Amino acid sequence: MRKITLSNGETVEVECLSCAITSGLVEPEGGVVVETPYFHAHQDVAYPIRGLIILASKRHIKCLDELTESERLDYINILSRIRKAQRDVLGIEYVYYFYNEDTTHHFHTWMVPRYEWMYEFGRSVESVRPVLLHARNKMNDKGNVEKVMEAIRNLTEELNK
Numbered sequence: 001m002r003k004i005t006l007s008n009g010e011t012v013e014v015e016c017l018s019c020a021i022t023s024g025l026v027e028p029e030g031g032v033v034v035e036t037p038y039f040h041a042h043q044d045v046a047y048p049i050r051g052l053i054i055l056a057s058k059r060h061i062k063c064l065d066e067l068t069e070s071e072r073l074d075y076i077n078i079l080s081r082i083r084k085a086q087r088d089v090l091g092i093e094y095v096y097y098f099y100n101e102d103t104t105h106h107f108h109t110w111m112v113p114r115y116e117w118m119y120e121f122g123r124s125v126e127s128v129r130p131v132l133l134h135a136r137n138k139m140n141d142k143g144n145v146e147k148v149m150e151a152i153r154n155l156t157e158e159l160n161k
């Protein structure tokens with residue numbers, strides 16, 4: 001069990017954070033960006049990067065090869081739609097994608113937009129963790145967080161029209 005502090009200050013104990021979020025038990029800050037029959041997208045605002053999206057399966061699975069045929073189709077379609085929305089409404093040129101199967105949650109893909117400032121941390125997979133930590137520790141100011149929230153609203157609107 002993991003203890004999670006909700007944005008209203010309450011704490012809940014859940015087996016799996018991804019289950020808690022995709023089932024609606026835990027409301028992600030900024031809300032649901034888009035939902036499909038099998039997937040759920042939100043931003044983890046703990047990492048205040050404009051346009052960063054976490055796409056989680058609704059089913060509690062760990063590995064890509066556990067996806068059913070219908071889930072695979074749904075996955076690539078929604079992943080592509082989110083990517084296009086990042087480009088169309090936020091002007092994001094490049095995105096890094098990653099997911100790890102040995103997660104303590106369940107199947108979820110990180111879509112991390114690349115911005116100029118990130119290149120000082122390198123331009124490959126090894127730069128992702130330092131970039132996320134930099135954002136969490138140094139970019140949590142009000143101005144940036146407001147931009148992140150605005151981007152969430154823009155993506156949500158684009159993906160649900």
Ligand SMILES: [Zn+2]
Nearest residue numbers: 016019060106
């Ligand atoms: Zn789960």
